Amino acid sequence: MSTAHTLNLDSLQQQVLLPGTKGLALKSALQQQDIPKQNWNVLNADTSFPVAVLKQTALQHNLAWMKQFCTRMQVVLAPHGKTTMSPQLFDMQLQNGAWGITLATVNQTLIAHRFGVKRVLLANQLISRSDTQAVLALMQADPSFEFFALTDSLDGVERIATQVQQSGITRRLPLLVELGFAGGRTGCRSQADALAVARAIHQSPYLQLAGIEGYEGLLVGKHRDQDLLAVRAFINDLVALTQQADAEGLFGGEHILLSAGGSAYFDLVGRGFETKLQLSRPVTAILRSGCYITHDHGFYHHLLHEMQARESTVDEDNLRPALEVWSMVQSRPEPDLAILTMGKRDASYDIDLPFPVQTHRPGKTSASIDLPAGCKIEKMNDQHAYLRLPKDSAICETLQVGDLVACGISHPCTTFDKWPLILVVDDEYQVQSAINTFF
Amino acid sequence: MSTAHTLNLDSLQQQVLLPGTKGLALKSALQQQDIPKQNWNVLNADTSFPVAVLKQTALQHNLAWMKQFCTRMQVVLAPHGKTTMSPQLFDMQLQNGAWGITLATVNQTLIAHRFGVKRVLLANQLISRSDTQAVLALMQADPSFEFFALTDSLDGVERIATQVQQSGITRRLPLLVELGFAGGRTGCRSQADALAVARAIHQSPYLQLAGIEGYEGLLVGKHRDQDLLAVRAFINDLVALTQQADAEGLFGGEHILLSAGGSAYFDLVGRGFETKLQLSRPVTAILRSGCYITHDHGFYHHLLHEMQARESTVDEDNLRPALEVWSMVQSRPEPDLAILTMGKRDASYDIDLPFPVQTHRPGKTSASIDLPAGCKIEKMNDQHAYLRLPKDSAICETLQVGDLVACGISHPCTTFDKWPLILVVDDEYQVQSAINTFF
Numbered sequence: 001m002s003t004a005h006t007l008n009l010d011s012l013q014q015q016v017l018l019p020g021t022k023g024l025a026l027k028s029a030l031q032q033q034d035i036p037k038q039n040w041n042v043l044n045a046d047t048s049f050p051v052a053v054l055k056q057t058a059l060q061h062n063l064a065w066m067k068q069f070c071t072r073m074q075v076v077l078a079p080h081g082k083t084t085m086s087p088q089l090f091d092m093q094l095q096n097g098a099w100g101i102t103l104a105t106v107n108q109t110l111i112a113h114r115f116g117v118k119r120v121l122l123a124n125q126l127i128s129r130s131d132t133q134a135v136l137a138l139m140q141a142d143p144s145f146e147f148f149a150l151t152d153s154l155d156g157v158e159r160i161a162t163q164v165q166q167s168g169i170t171r172r173l174p175l176l177v178e179l180g181f182a183g184g185r186t187g188c189r190s191q192a193d194a195l196a197v198a199r200a201i202h203q204s205p206y207l208q209l210a211g212i213e214g215y216e217g218l219l220v221g222k223h224r225d226q227d228l229l230a231v232r233a234f235i236n237d238l239v240a241l242t243q244q245a246d247a248e249g250l251f252g253g254e255h256i257l258l259s260a261g262g263s264a265y266f267d268l269v270g271r272g273f274e275t276k277l278q279l280s281r282p283v284t285a286i287l288r289s290g291c292y293i294t295h296d297h298g299f300y301h302h303l304l305h306e307m308q309a310r311e312s313t314v315d316e317d318n319l320r321p322a323l324e325v326w327s328m329v330q331s332r333p334e335p336d337l338a339i340l341t342m343g344k345r346d347a348s349y350d351i352d353l354p355f356p357v358q359t360h361r362p363g364k365t366s367a368s369i370d371l372p373a374g375c376k377i378e379k380m381n382d383q384h385a386y387l388r389l390p391k392d393s394a395i396c397e398t399l400q401v402g403d404l405v406a407c408g409i410s411h412p413c414t415t416f417d418k419w420p421l422i423l424v425v426d427d428e429y430q431v432q433s434a435i436n437t438f439f
Numbered sequence: 440m441s442t443a444h445t446l447n448l449d450s451l452q453q454q455v456l457l458p459g460t461k462g463l464a465l466k467s468a469l470q471q472q473d474i475p476k477q478n479w480n481v482l483n484a485d486t487s488f489p490v491a492v493l494k495q496t497a498l499q500h501n502l503a504w505m506k507q508f509c510t511r512m513q514v515v516l517a518p519h520g521k522t523t524m525s526p527q528l529f530d531m532q533l534q535n536g537a538w539g540i541t542l543a544t545v546n547q548t549l550i551a552h553r554f555g556v557k558r559v560l561l562a563n564q565l566i567s568r569s570d571t572q573a574v575l576a577l578m579q580a581d582p583s584f585e586f587f588a589l590t591d592s593l594d595g596v597e598r599i600a601t602q603v604q605q606s607g608i609t610r611r612l613p614l615l616v617e618l619g620f621a622g623g624r625t626g627c628r629s630q631a632d633a634l635a636v637a638r639a640i641h642q643s644p645y646l647q648l649a650g651i652e653g654y655e656g657l658l659v660g661k662h663r664d665q666d667l668l669a670v671r672a673f674i675n676d677l678v679a680l681t682q683q684a685d686a687e688g689l690f691g692g693e694h695i696l697l698s699a700g701g702s703a704y705f706d707l708v709g710r711g712f713e714t715k716l717q718l719s720r721p722v723t724a725i726l727r728s729g730c731y732i733t734h735d736h737g738f739y740h741h742l743l744h745e746m747q748a749r750e751s752t753v754d755e756d757n758l759r760p761a762l763e764v765w766s767m768v769q770s771r772p773e774p775d776l777a778i779l780t781m782g783k784r785d786a787s788y789d790i791d792l793p794f795p796v797q798t799h800r801p802g803k804t805s806a807s808i809d810l811p812a813g814c815k816i817e818k819m820n821d822q823h824a825y826l827r828l829p830k831d832s833a834i835c836e837t838l839q840v841g842d843l844v845a846c847g848i849s850h851p852c853t854t855f856d857k858w859p860l861i862l863v864v865d866d867e868y869q870v871q872s873a874i875n876t877f878f
Binding site for chain 1: 445457458459460461463464465466467484485486487488521543544545546547548549550553563564566567568569570572573576577590592594598621623624626627628655727767768769770771772778780783784788789820821822823825829839840841852853856857858859860878
């Protein structure tokens with residue numbers, strides 16, 4: 001990874017980590033930049049347990065993979081920063097060609113800007129007066145800061161126009177109209193409604209119509225065939241809306257932004273946006289996948305396998321899971337049960353419980369052992385996990401108190417927000433550095 | 440609330456909050472101690488949204504209520520600090536007579552000690568060498584720091600004895616034997632096993648048998664009658680084990696610690712521990728409820744209602760829900776659907792989704808409106824909640840984009856860990872101060 005940073009990460013390197021920092025076993029204060037000198041190895045149990053780790057090789061692979069994917073599809077990436085909220089990871093994403101960072105809230109935007117992010121797509125609307133004032137003040141104070149937000153109603157346009165007017169800011173606020181679908185989340189429910197919103201933005205002296213946006217990632221149902229039809233139809237609708245708004249001359253930026261794409265169907269979005277749009281100005285097609293950077297062992301793992309089956313450019317060597325949570329066996333109270341030192345405070349539980357992958361008896365020389373099929377985290381309390389072992393299997397005999405257990409996770413977003421600091425490790429689990437998160 | 444603090448909270452008051460601090464809408468840096476001067480009111484939408492608030496009156500009520508409960512039951516309280524991990528709340532608990540703070544991990548212990556907590560009951564075992572070394576170093580460095588941990592196996596006793604020996608610490612490490620039950624979590628599965636562990640502790644020159652511990656709070660099943668029988672039987676087992684260990688002269692402290700009690704059945708624990716134990720030395724009966732301090736609108740609300748039915752001292756004016764998450768209506772895309780600016784990043788979803796309680800159109804003069812029955816958060820994404828409104832109800836007409844929605848939560852532990860800073864409000868939702876959490 002390059003050492004020339006795009007963002008200002010010095011304050012993070014210089015910060016002092018105190019005893020109690022989750023994931024570390026500190027006896028005294030330590031500057032973050034001194035972590036690499038500690039010679040910590042997870043397999044040697046030098047950290048605290050639980051500990052969350054990012055596998056550097058997988059991370060680098062995923063960054064390069066997505067860069068190549070976007071180049072091939074002729075789209076740009078504004079990765080959703082809410083996944084990680086990590087300045088160091090934002091930096092890696094920007095160094096790998098990201099167009100900007102997508103965020104979900106004004107406070108996330110303020111944090112990203114603090115570390116030097118200069119282009120933010122807020123994949124949400126500006127609603128609250130105080131939040132809106134905070135971000136408009138930032139735009140006023142930093143003319144180089146580009147900020148885009150969504151809107152999905154005429155009311156919303158009026159509210160935001162009033163707030164921009166009251167702020168006294170001299171540049172127009174660029175907005176994307178959000179198209180949704182029946183039964184979905186936010187977003188106009190029809191092309192007609194969306195066009196009306198686009199016209200209202202165009203007519204306001206305080207606003208600028210920057211583009212069209214949608215989010216197809218919610219179309220994950222029980223019947224994937226139907227999901228895929230719905231996703232393709234929705235992307236076509238986004239394209240059609242963009243053409244219509246352009247035909248009416250509503251867009252106000254140098255480029256027309258056209259954005260969709262979570263981590264489930266970004267291939268379909270890429271393919272859908274490939275349509276050679278004959279518009280009045282250049283189109284910037286923006287994917288927003290956030291989870292690709294670490295991928296996972298569950299939800300996105302399955303979705304990517306499906307993507308591989310339908311998209312020839314997604315080859316065997318696709319995204320790799322980079323995020324693991326390691327804990328220790330705390331108790332072996334019953335022959336087929338191990339209680340681990342991790343729980344809801346440490347790993348995602350919103351889509352799947354963590355996936356136990358391997359075990360390791362602390363010591364650099366002992367070998368890690370893949371856990372056999374049938375090993376399963378069957379429950380988590382706040383600070384405990386219940387690892388059920390296959391009855392009468394060899395692992396029932398061998399797994400001891402003090403053994404390490406590595407778990408993969410499903411849905412990175414809800415693991416990242418449990419770790420203010422995550423260790424970056426090499427292929428031998430030697431600790432190389434740390435990244436910070438801001439939730 | 441008294442202003443004389445037991446803990447060292449000055450560093451928190453003096454810390455500088457930067458723009459981006461979740462819950463606040465800051466345009467510039469602000470010292471935490473200046474929050475009361477800002478004249479912020481949640482009902483006036485002066486904060487960011489979502490925002491988590493603690494209702495001061497309910498908090499004070501709960502602190503006083505539990506203090507009185509413990510006095511009546513002749514038990515002491517070591518509230519589980521993992522619930523809140525908040526030094527300011529620990530301070531309030533200690534000022535209200537708490538015997539110490541219960542914690543779940545060594546890192547939580549190090550954080551509590553940093554702010555001046557001098558007595559910690561670790562409701563878990565010391566397993567990892569590096570974590571154990573960190574806490575033993577603390578005991579060595581601060582002779583006034585009292586620390587107790589659990590163990591549930593002969594292996595565990597041997598491991599910890601070796602670690603204490605290697606640390607060179609001169610005082611014995613006080614341990615409680617954990618009794619469990621079949622199908623439960625940690626803890627010896629029989630009195631015989633527990634006694635064997637107690638004897639091993641007694642025999643070690645590095646350890647001291649400080650007491651007996653169990654956790655009945657997991658016995659929440661589908662048939663409460665059976666749960667209650669199991670809880671009572673388990674508490675009897677704890678008492679019997681304590682008597683047996685004392686008869687063998689295994690305890691080594693001045694007092695014998697006898698501890699159980701989560702937030703579900705602390706009345707039964709209190710009653711069960713009332714047995715006038717004729718032992719060789721005084722018994723300190725310790726409850727560990729953590730959630731009482733904020734209570735909730737769901738899980739514990741229901742359990743307390745049951746408690747009220749069976750325990751005459753739990754009167755009508757019992758624990759009150761103190762923790763709410765306020766968000767804003769971001770979109771009204773369909774007649775009976777409102778999308779709120781909060782999600783899995785902001786409120787508990789592990790037991791129940793949040794409970795929408797009331798709505799308020801920003802402005803101090805408008806009145807809050809209780810949401811009608813049938814209003815329900817039916818889903819949350821990372822940063823969005825789906826508030827379903829009863830079809831064709833009046834609220835479908837009146838609820839607008841920009842309206843505030845207050846939600847109660849179920850299971851405080853998994854809301855606290857989403858908020859590094861929580862605002863404390865008076866009965867009019869005027870912001871009085873803030874507390875910090877350390878996860």
